[in-house]
Amino acid sequence: MSRNLVIQTDFGISDGAVGAMYGVAISVDPKLRIFDLTHDIPQFNIWEASYRLYQTVSYWPEETVFVSVVDPGVGTSRLSIVVKTADNQYIVTPDNGTLTHIKHHIGIVEARIIDENINRLPKSGESYTFHGRDVYAYTGARLAAKVITYEEVGPIVEVNNIVELPKPEVTVNQGVISGNIDILDIRFGNIWTNVTRETFEEAGIQYGDSLEVSIANNTQQVYKNIMTFRRSFADSQLGEPLLYVNSLDNLGVALNQGSFAKAYHINTGVNWKIMIRKAAKVGYN
Known part of the structure; x- marks a missing residue:
């Protein structure tokens, strides 16, 4: 049985970007259950993306796969990763601070770099501006549909090396x-x-x-x-x-x-x- 796939972006829904991500996911497995967390994150606001994940993730069943794409550094050397949380859920996202609140409040037990030689939408190799569709939606759908195991996402990266945003304390x-x-x-x-x-x-x-x-x-x-x-x-x-x-x-x-x-x-x-x-x-x- 497929897992749930929950998608968050700063794309809005006024064009076809989110629809393209849905299409990629459904092409992987038409039986996937796909849900929107939100597509109204303010443009490039990594802090809010991090907070909305924290606000939501705990209320979903174990093994739910979340895809979060707020990615002002798309096409740069920033890593694309999938993490496994302490609550046994998965988050597919750029490693740019989006996991700050999850790491602090829930905990991350393992992180893996997405191996794009395996986990990238076929025939998309020359595109470097829509990783939300070509890498994150595709990898998230493959993981949720159990086409790949978590270990097949790619090599392990140290959890301590995951990028965090400054987080003021009380x-x-x-x-x-x-x-x-x-x-x-x-x-x-x-x-x-x-x-x-x-x-x-x-x-x-x-x-x-x-x-x-x-x-x-x-x-x-x-x-x-x-x-x-x-x-x-x-x-x-x-x-x-x-x-x-x-x-x-x-x-x-x-x-x-x-x-x-x-x-x-x-x-x-x-x-x-x-x-x-x-x-x-x-x-x-």
């Missing part, structure tokens, strides 16, 4: 929790941080607490306000800012039925920082 200093704005919940405009629920618990923060939240891009502060840590959106008023625990058990910031990111022009990446502390209680005589 710090706690004198009651201030400092983290990173990793990604947007795009549809609703919420911002997702790398601050975990456990960090909040260790800091003694409970639902209902008022917190001072500051957001900065590099050293420039772009937002500062007091908001409440809520269990759900229904616990807040319409248009009220709030902190909440998102679906990855990390802290998010939102406007109830509004876009926090759009309202305050917030973006994501290693330069976008968030600082959280308990708000000072104001007393009156």
Whole structure:
């Protein structure tokens, strides 16, 4: 029985690129079950590709094969690899940082370089600009259809040598929790941080607490306000800012039925920082 094949790209669906990848996969095995993770990764945004894999991979069955193609270095000397995760799944991708979150949060037990002498779409040898179709979709489909074993992908490469992007860590200093704005919940405009629920618990923060939240891009502060840590959106008023625990058990910031990111022009990446502390209680005589 074939495995599932899940595809992620920054290609969009306005032309035939994704359709060509589907065609290659189906040509390998018409019985393959093919799914889209997303094709709306911002162009060349390797960080977001890495995060979307982390957001999704754990919820798929063992032996699912993922193909992730966000590849600004296509045609260069960057490696094409297939990794086996600690959860017994496979990811086919350029070795350009796309595996940063998987390596950090889930774990990679083995990595292999794709041997293009064997695992490359026939009659595509003169093309160096569409490895998503010619190398990744083809290899992923062959692996998912069990035409090849994992060992037949190609030679082993050391897991420690897999390229990683800089990944900021959360710090706690004198009651201030400092983290990173990793990604947007795009549809609703919420911002997702790398601050975990456990960090909040260790800091003694409970639902209902008022917190001072500051957001900065590099050293420039772009937002500062007091908001409440809520269990759900229904616990807040319409248009009220709030902190909440998102679906990855990390802290998010939102406007109830509004876009926090759009309202305050917030973006994501290693330069976008968030600082959280308990708000000072104001007393009156």
